Amino acid sequence: MINPNYKALLSGKSVIRELSEYATERGKEIGYDNVFDYSLGNPSVPCTQSFTDAMMDLLQHSDPVSVHGYSPSLGIQSVRTAVAESLNARFGTCYEAKHIFMTCGAAGAVAHAVRCVTVPGDEVLTFAPFFPEYIQYVNQTGAVLKIIPADTDSFQINLEKFEEMLTERVAAVLINTPNNPSGVVYTSETLTRLAELLRRKQEEFGHDIFLISDEPYREIVFAGVDAPYVAGFYDNTLTCYSFSKSLSLPGERIGYIAVNPRATDADIIAVICGQISRGIGHNCPPSIIQLAVSRVLNETSDLSVYETNMNLLYHKLVELGFTVVKPGGTFYIFPKALEDDANAFCMKAKKYDLILVPADNFGCPGYFRMAYCIDTQKVRRSLDVLEKFVREEYKS
Amino acid sequence: MINPNYKALLSGKSVIRELSEYATERGKEIGYDNVFDYSLGNPSVPCTQSFTDAMMDLLQHSDPVSVHGYSPSLGIQSVRTAVAESLNARFGTCYEAKHIFMTCGAAGAVAHAVRCVTVPGDEVLTFAPFFPEYIQYVNQTGAVLKIIPADTDSFQINLEKFEEMLTERVAAVLINTPNNPSGVVYTSETLTRLAELLRRKQEEFGHDIFLISDEPYREIVFAGVDAPYVAGFYDNTLTCYSFSKSLSLPGERIGYIAVNPRATDADIIAVICGQISRGIGHNCPPSIIQLAVSRVLNETSDLSVYETNMNLLYHKLVELGFTVVKPGGTFYIFPKALEDDANAFCMKAKKYDLILVPADNFGCPGYFRMAYCIDTQKVRRSLDVLEKFVREEYKS
Numbered sequence: 001m002i003n004p005n006y007k008a009l010l011s012g013k014s015v016i017r018e019l020s021e022y023a024t025e026r027g028k029e030i031g032y033d034n035v036f037d038y039s040l041g042n043p044s045v046p047c048t049q050s051f052t053d054a055m056m057d058l059l060q061h062s063d064p065v066s067v068h069g070y071s072p073s074l075g076i077q078s079v080r081t082a083v084a085e086s087l088n089a090r091f092g093t094c095y096e097a098k099h100i101f102m103t104c105g106a107a108g109a110v111a112h113a114v115r116c117v118t119v120p121g122d123e124v125l126t127f128a129p130f131f132p133e134y135i136q137y138v139n140q141t142g143a144v145l146k147i148i149p150a151d152t153d154s155f156q157i158n159l160e161k162f163e164e165m166l167t168e169r170v171a172a173v174l175i176n177t178p179n180n181p182s183g184v185v186y187t188s189e190t191l192t193r194l195a196e197l198l199r200r201k202q203e204e205f206g207h208d209i210f211l212i213s214d215e216p217y218r219e220i221v222f223a224g225v226d227a228p229y230v231a232g233f234y235d236n237t238l239t240c241y242s243f244s245k246s247l248s249l250p251g252e253r254i255g256y257i258a259v260n261p262r263a264t265d266a267d268i269i270a271v272i273c274g275q276i277s278r279g280i281g282h283n284c285p286p287s288i289i290q291l292a293v294s295r296v297l298n299e300t301s302d303l304s305v306y307e308t309n310m311n312l313l314y315h316k317l318v319e320l321g322f323t324v325v326k327p328g329g330t331f332y333i334f335p336k337a338l339e340d341d342a343n344a345f346c347m348k349a350k351k352y353d354l355i356l357v358p359a360d361n362f363g364c365p366g367y368f369r370m371a372y373c374i375d376t377q378k379v380r381r382s383l384d385v386l387e388k389f390v391r392e393e394y395k396s
Numbered sequence: 397m398i399n400p401n402y403k404a405l406l407s408g409k410s411v412i413r414e415l416s417e418y419a420t421e422r423g424k425e426i427g428y429d430n431v432f433d434y435s436l437g438n439p440s441v442p443c444t445q446s447f448t449d450a451m452m453d454l455l456q457h458s459d460p461v462s463v464h465g466y467s468p469s470l471g472i473q474s475v476r477t478a479v480a481e482s483l484n485a486r487f488g489t490c491y492e493a494k495h496i497f498m499t500c501g502a503a504g505a506v507a508h509a510v511r512c513v514t515v516p517g518d519e520v521l522t523f524a525p526f527f528p529e530y531i532q533y534v535n536q537t538g539a540v541l542k543i544i545p546a547d548t549d550s551f552q553i554n555l556e557k558f559e560e561m562l563t564e565r566v567a568a569v570l571i572n573t574p575n576n577p578s579g580v581v582y583t584s585e586t587l588t589r590l591a592e593l594l595r596r597k598q599e600e601f602g603h604d605i606f607l608i609s610d611e612p613y614r615e616i617v618f619a620g621v622d623a624p625y626v627a628g629f630y631d632n633t634l635t636c637y638s639f640s641k642s643l644s645l646p647g648e649r650i651g652y653i654a655v656n657p658r659a660t661d662a663d664i665i666a667v668i669c670g671q672i673s674r675g676i677g678h679n680c681p682p683s684i685i686q687l688a689v690s691r692v693l694n695e696t697s698d699l700s701v702y703e704t705n706m707n708l709l710y711h712k713l714v715e716l717g718f719t720v721v722k723p724g725g726t727f728y729i730f731p732k733a734l735e736d737d738a739n740a741f742c743m744k745a746k747k748y749d750l751i752l753v754p755a756d757n758f759g760c761p762g763y764f765r766m767a768y769c770i771d772t773q774k775v776r777r778s779l780d781v782l783e784k785f786v787r788e789e790y791k792s
Contacts, residue, residue, distance in 0.1 A: 001567060001603055002661050002668060003515055009671040010664065046460040059451055064442040070646045104500070104678055111677030119399055133674060140675025171397060207397055250466045251683025265398050268406065272398060275405040278529060279536025280676040281507030282500055287647025289682060 014132070016040065016357055019346075023355045030353070036382040037355045038370035041180065041331065043248040045301045051247055054292040067291065071284035073274040075102025075256070079294040083256055086297040091229040094261050101270040104253035104285050106216040106242035111137045112273045113238045113257055114172065117210040118143040122171035124212075127157050128363030129334065131180050131214070143171065147363045155182035155325050155334070156190045159197070166201050172210040173198065178217040178227065181362050181369040182334040183310070183327025185221060188228045195234040202236075208264045211237045216255070217330040219246035219300045222307045225328035235262040238269070243293055245331075248301045252289045306331040309372040309379045316383045320390045331373040334359065338394045342368050352389040354382065410528070412436065412753055415742075419751045426749070432778040433751045434766040437576065437727065439644040441697045447643055450688040463687065467680035469670040471498025471652070475690040479652055482693040487625040490657050497666040500649035500681050502612040502638035507533045508669045509634045509653055510568065513606040514539040518567035520608075523553050524759030525730065527576050527610070539567065543759045551578035551721050551730070552586045555593070562597050568606040569594065574613040574623065577758050577765040578730040579706070579723025581617060584624045591630040598632075604660050607633045612651070613726040615642035615696045618703045621724035631658040634665070639689055641727075644697045648685045702727040705768040705775045712779045716786045727769040730755065734790045738764050748785040750778065 016039055023037040058067050074080065077097060084095035103109040114124060120142025126134055128150040138145035148165055151158040157175075166173075175194075177186040186194075195211075202209050213230040218241065221227040231237040242255035259269040277284070284290075310327050317324045317335050324335035337345035342358035346368055349356045359367040372379060412435055419433040454463050470476065473493060480491035499505040510520060516538025522530055524546040534541035544561055547554040553571075562569075571590075573582040582590075591607075598605050609626040614637065617623040627633040638651035655665045673680070680686075706723050713720045713731050720731035733741035738754035742764055745752045755763035768775060 001513065001515070002665065003512060005515075006512065006668045006671045007664070009674075010667060042466055044461065047464055052455050052460065055455055056452065059448050059455075064448065065440065065644065068443055068645045068647050070438055107677035109677070111675065116399060116402065117397065119397070119401075136674040137677055140672075248461065249464045251464050251680070253680065253682050268403070269398070271406060272402045275402045276536075278405075278532040279507065280678065281503035281505070281533055282676065282678050284647070284649065286649050286682045286685060 015361055019355050019357055022350070026353065033378070035353050035355065036378065036385060037374065038372060039355045039357055041371045042373060043245055043250060043301070044373045044375065045248055045303065045305055047248045048296060048299050048301055050296045050299055051249070051292055054295040055288065058288055058291055067288050069287060071102070071287045071290060073277055073284050074270050075100065075284060076287065076290050076294075079290045082294040082297055083258070087258060090298075091232065093229070093231065095258055096261070098267060098270060099259040099261055101257040101259070101273040102285050102290055103255045103257060104282060105244055105250070105255045106214055106240050107133065107137070108253070108282060108285075109240035109242070109255050109257045110134070110174065110212060110214050111141075112276050113210070113212045113240055114138050114143060114174070115141045115276045116269060116272050117208070117212075117238070118171040123167070123169045124172045124174055125162070125165055125170055126174040127162070129155070129179070129181050129359060129367065130363050131176060132361045134174060138174070150364045152364070155179065155184040156186060157194060159193055162194075163197060166197065168205045170209060172212050174212045174214065175230070176214040177230065178221060178329030180217065180330055181332045181359060182325065183330045183332045184325060185225055185227045185328035186230075188226065191228055191230060191233040198234055198236075208236055210263070212240060213237055214240045216242040216245050220303050220306055220331060221329040222310065222327065227329060231258070231260045235260055236264060238263070246300045246303075247293065247296065249289070249293075252286065254285045254289045254293055305376055306373065308376050309374070312376070312379050312383065313370060313372055316386060320387060331371060333370050333372065334364075334367055335370075337366055337368050338390065340366055342366050348393050349389055352385050354385055354389055411757055415751050415753055418746070422749065429774070431749045431751065432774065432781060433770065434768060435751045435753055437767045438769060439641055439646060439697070440769040440771065441644055441699065441701055443644045444692060444695050444697055446692045446695055447645070447688055450691040451684065454684055454687055463684050465683060467498070467683045467686060469673055469680050470666050471496065471680060472683065472686050472690075475686045478690040478693055479654070483654055486694075487628065489625070489627065491654055492657070494663060494666060495655040495657055497653040497655070497669040498681050498686055499651045499653060500678060501640055501646070501651045502610055502636050503529065503533070504649070504678060504681075505636035505638070505651050505653045506530070506570065506608060506610050507537075508672050509606075509608045509636055510534050510539060510570070511537045511672045512665060512668050513604070513608075513634070514567045519563070519565045520568045520570055521558070521561055521566055522570040523558070525551070525575070525577050525755060525763070526759050527572060528757045530570060534570070546760045548760070548763075551575065551580040552582060553590060555589055558590075559593060562593065564601045566605060568608050570608045570610065571626070572610040573626065574617060574725030576613065576726055577728045577755060578721065579726045579728045580721060581621050581623045581724035582626075584622065587624055587626060587629040594630055594632075604632055606659070608636060609633055610636045612638040612641050616699050616702055616727060617725040618706065618723065623725060627654070627656045631656055632660060634659070642696045642699075643689065643692065645685070645689075648682065650681045650685045650689055701772055702769065704772050705770070708772070708775050708779065709766060709768055712782060716783060727767060729766050729768065730763055731766075733762055733764050734786065736762055738762050744789050745785055748781050750781055750785055
C-alpha cells in the first residue's frame with residue numbers, strides 16, 4: 001500500500017512552485033522578458049570560473065577511479081579538513097575535520113541535524129517568518145515544528161513569545177540568518193539574548209537544547225551590515241551551510257554541518273549523522289563536487305547584483321508607501337501587502353505580470369516575498385509596473 | 397539529546413569497513429601490492445571517456461546557471477525522458493518520464509521505495525544472502541526487515557520458506573539480482589515462480605505486495621548467462637538502479653527508481669517519492685551528473701575484467717576443493733568456508749594477507765565473500781597465496 005502520510009502531502013501544493021509554473025506558462029504567451037517573476041530563490045549569477053576550472057582539472061588530470069570513487073559517508077577527509085580550516089581562518093573557531101559532516105546542501109544538513117538531536121515527539125522551535133520546507137525537515141522525523149510569531153517591527157526575534165514557548169519539550173531551536181524570507185540579518189544583540197535564554201533554560205530543564213543554524217545566505221550580506229557567526233554565541237550549535245547561493249551551485253547539492261567543538265557529544269555528532277545517512281540512502285554528497293568545492297572554499301560568485309537589486313526595490317517600495325524592513329542580506333525582500341489579505345494582493349499583482357509570493361506559508365500572513373535573484377535590467381523595468389499596479393489598484 | 401537509536405548504531409561496526417581499514421593499514425607496512433584485499437565492492441575500472449567528455453562539454457559550452465541550477469525534485473525532465481526511452485528500447489517496456497524518479501544511487505532508490513510502499517510496522521522480506529545495508533534502509537523507516545534463509549545449493553530463492561514467511565503483514569519484497577554477495581543471477585524460472593506466488597498472495601490478502609528490485613549490477617553479467625528484466629515478470633515492481641557500477645561512478649550518487657507502468661498508483665509513485673525527499677533533505681541528485689549520465693545511458697565502462705577475475709578465482713577455488721556456485725555476474729564470489737566458523741576461517745586467511753569477508757552479516761553463516769573488483773595481475777598473484785593458505789591451514 002502506498003504510504004498514506006506521504007500521499008496526503010500531494011494535496012498541499014507549494015504556492016511558490018505554482019506561481020513559478022504560472023510565470024513560465026505566462027512567459028510562453030507574452031515572452032518571459034515581460035513577466036516580472038519574483039517567485040523563486042534560484043541564483044541568477046554563474047558559479048566562479050575557478051570552480052569550473054577545478055572541475056575541469058579533476059576531470060582531465062586526476063585518476064577517474066579516485067575522483068568518482070565512493071566518498072566516506074562523512075565526506076572526503078581532505079575536504080572535511082579544508083572546510084574546518086577555512087571556517088577557523090574566517091571566524092576564529094577551532095573546528096577539526098571530525099566536526100564536519102558533508103551533506104547534500106543545507107536541506108540535507110538541517111534534516112540530518114534535526115534527526116540527530118531529537119526523538120519523535122520532541123518539539124523544535126523556529127521563528128516566523130520561516131522557510132516552509134522546515135515543516136517537512138522536522139515533522140517527517142517524528143519531531144514537531146512549532147512556530148514563534150514574528151516580530152514584524154524588525155524581523156529580529158520575538159523574545160517574549162520565545163521564552164513562553166521554550167518548554168521542557170523543546171529539543172532544538174532552528175534559526176535562519178540572513179533570513180529567508182525577510183532578508184534580515186540577526187544582530188549580535190539578538191544572538192546574545194537568544195543564547196542567554198537557551199543557556200538558562202538548559203540549566204533549568206537539565207537537558208541540552210541544540211541550536212540548528214541554517215546559513216545558506218551567509219555570504220550574501222550588504223554594505224554596512226554585520227553578520228555575526230552564530231556558533232560563536234552558543235556552544236550547542238550545529239551550523240548548517242550550503243554552497244548553493246555562495247557559489248551558485250544549487251543543483252549540485254553540496255553543503256555541510258559544522259559541529260561546535262564545545263557542543264555536548266561534539267566528537268560523535270558527525271559520526272551519528274553518518275548513521276542517519278545510512279537509513280535514507282543518502283550516504284554522501286557527490287565526490288567530484290566535494291573535491292572541486294574544497295579548492296574554492298574562500299571564494300564566492302559575484303554576488304553584488306543582489307545588493308543592487310535590493311536597493312532599487314527597497315527605495316521604490318518605500319516611495320510607494322509600503323511598510324518594509326530594509327534587508328541586510330539574501331536576495332529576498334518582505335514588504336507588508338497593501339491590504340490585509342496578501343493572497344488577494346498577489347492575485348491582483350499577477351494581472352500586471354508581477355509575480356509576488358504571499359507569505360501565509362512563511363508564517364507571516366499579510367506580507368509577501370519578492371526573490372530578486374533576477375537580472376537588474378528586469379528589476380528596473382518592473383519598477384514602473386509596480387507603481388502602475390499600486391496606483392491603479394490601491395490609490396485610485 | 398542525541399537520538400539514542402542512532403547512537404546505538406555506532407557500536408555495530410561494519411565488518412567490511414573494518415577489514416578494509418585493516419588492509420589499508422597493512423598495506424602501509426608491507427606495500428599495498430602485497431595485500432590481497434578482497435573486502436570492498438568498489439569498481440576498479442575507470443568511467444567511460446564519453447562520460448568525461450560529456451562533463452567537459454557541459455562545463456565548457458553550457459550556461460553554468462542552467463547546468464548547476466536546481467533540478468526539479470523528481471529529476472530533470474529531459475533526463476527522466478531519456479532514462480525511460482533507454483529502458484524501453486532495451487527491455488520492451490512502456491515507461492514514460494513520469495515513471496522515473498532520479499535518486500542518489502541505488503541506496504537512495506531502495507530507501508525511497510521502501511518508505512513509499514510501507515507504513516511503520518509492515519514487514520519487508522528479503523532473501524539471504526543479502527546486502528547488509530538493507531537492514532538500515534528498511535528498519536529506519538519503521539518497517540521491519542525479515543530474512544528468508546538462503547538456498548545454498550544454487551543461491552536462487554528458497555521458495556518454500558518464502559511462502560511460509562509471506563504473511564499478511566508483508567508489504568514489500570526486496571530482491572537483488574545479480575546478487576551481492578552470491579554473484580548469482582536469478583533465472584526466468586525463479587522470477588516466474590516468485591511472481592506467481594506474489595500474485596496469489598496479493599489476491600488472498602486483498603492488498604498490494606510490491607517487489608523492490610535492486611539492480612546495481614544489471615550490466616555486469618557473464619557470458620552465457622541470461623539476466624531477465626525483473627519488472628517484466630510482475631506488475632507491482634519498483635526497479636532500483638544505480639550507475640555506480642555500470643559507469644564506475646559510485647561517488648557521484650546517481651541512479652533512479654523506474655515504476656512499472658502497470659503497478660498500482662503507477663502515475664503517482666514518483667511524485668510521492670518527491671514528497672519523501674523533502675523530509676530527508678535529499679531533494680535530487682546532482683544536476684551536472686544527471687545531465688552527463690543522460691548522454692551515455694546505453695554505454696558502460698569496460699567491465700570485462702570482472703569476468704576474467706571471476707574465472708581465475710572460480711577455477712582455483714574448485715581446484716582447492718571449495719564448495720562454490722559459479723557467479724553469473726557482479727564482481728563477487730561466495731564460497732563456503734573450510735570450517736564451520738567463517739570468521740575463524742577469514743582470521744586465518746588474514747595471516748596470509750588475504751582479506752576475505754565472513755558472511756554472517758549477509759545472513760549466510762559459514763560462507764565468505766570475495767570482491768574481485770581489483771587488478772587481474774593481483775588476482776593472479778593471490779592464487780598461489782590462496783593455495784598456500786588452504787594447504788597449510790586445512791590440508792596438512
